[in-house]
Amino acid sequence: MRRRAGVGAIQKQKLEQEKYKEKGSEIQENQFQQMCKQLEVFRENLEDFASKHKNEIKKNAQFRRQFQEMCAAIGVDPLASGKGFWSVLGIGDFYYELGVQIVEVCLATNYKNGGLITLDELRSKLIAARGKAKKHQDITNEDLLAAVKKLRIFGNGFTVIPIGKGKWLVQSVPGELNLDQTLVLQKASALGTAWVSASILTGDLRWNETRAQNALNHMVKEGLAWVDTQDTSETLYWFPSMFAECVSA
């Protein structure tokens, strides 16, 4: 005959469980404290590092990129906040400043490119605008991309459009480009002609007539493309943002 569990056994079990629980929270507490300590140390080191190399971070593009990569690897974004302990890095400020200048260049060139600018043109205009006083501050394309990404918090007014082969366009007017329209830009960039036509899209991208025409019409409606009806074979759609003389003007 099986013995039924006595009250004593139950109480013993209960006691054990409680002890386990206690031990568990003790360990947890321990770990937490350790984590806090580690974080504190890490923070101190990072602050140390950042303040020691603050100027280097600002001036040296290569160094800045590596620092960014390091931060990304440990899952922190030094741009995320201007407050808190990241602010001592002054990195945020660097990109905020860059962001403002990007907006300025985009607005200043909007009249000719309709709000679409190649990253290269943006960079050369921006460096020219920053002037000699800061000539030691190299600006790389990565910096610009990071800064433009920050501008996204203002809505979809600023977007980066990859057009292949390490090239980007920065769009500074509201209005999302859909995939097809992005492909159109990529095609124009790949051809290096600054224009595309319906037949190129139907031929190279295997689109049907309607799809090609829709995409092109939308680019015209957004003020990004200009229509040229004087070609002997068909209508051409030109992008001033990619037209060499416009870029250098």
Add this chain to the structure above:
Amino acid sequence: MAEISWPWQYNFPPFFTIQPHGETRAKQLEAWQQLISEYLKATKQSTIDIRESQNSPLFNNTAINRKLSQESLLTILEDMAKTGRAAPVDKSKNVWEVYWHSLDEWGNMLYNWASSNGLNNTVCTLYELREGENTVGEEFHGLDLNVLVKALKSLEVRGKCELIEFDDNQGVKFF
């Protein structure tokens, strides 16, 4: 032909096709108006005959094989007329006067010239103003006669001069 520095748009093929999109068209028209004004200023012309426009390099860029059609030019000129920068001379709107300065600006320029040369209350012939030695180097030297007369008339309305006809010549008296 006088040297002119063409803007980038001049080599941009769609510049020669009037754009369907409103905002783009506004930019295009503005660029054309500037180009036309500057070209005429550099070549000292004041009139455009739409029927002959394509003989001019201004409206016919042979390098990129693009021309501005007559209708397109008419569109641009009509837009210029809205802001007083051009006016049709004939009823069929074929010949246009283009004012690279507004008539008022021309008038002021003439009046200032007269004042600073102590010519108030004396009579100058229009020939003197346009071709005289004293006006060499002035912007209105060699200005189209019709434009000159219109500019002086706008000045006359403001009571700053009086146009005078004598024999088969015209003169003006600045006050």
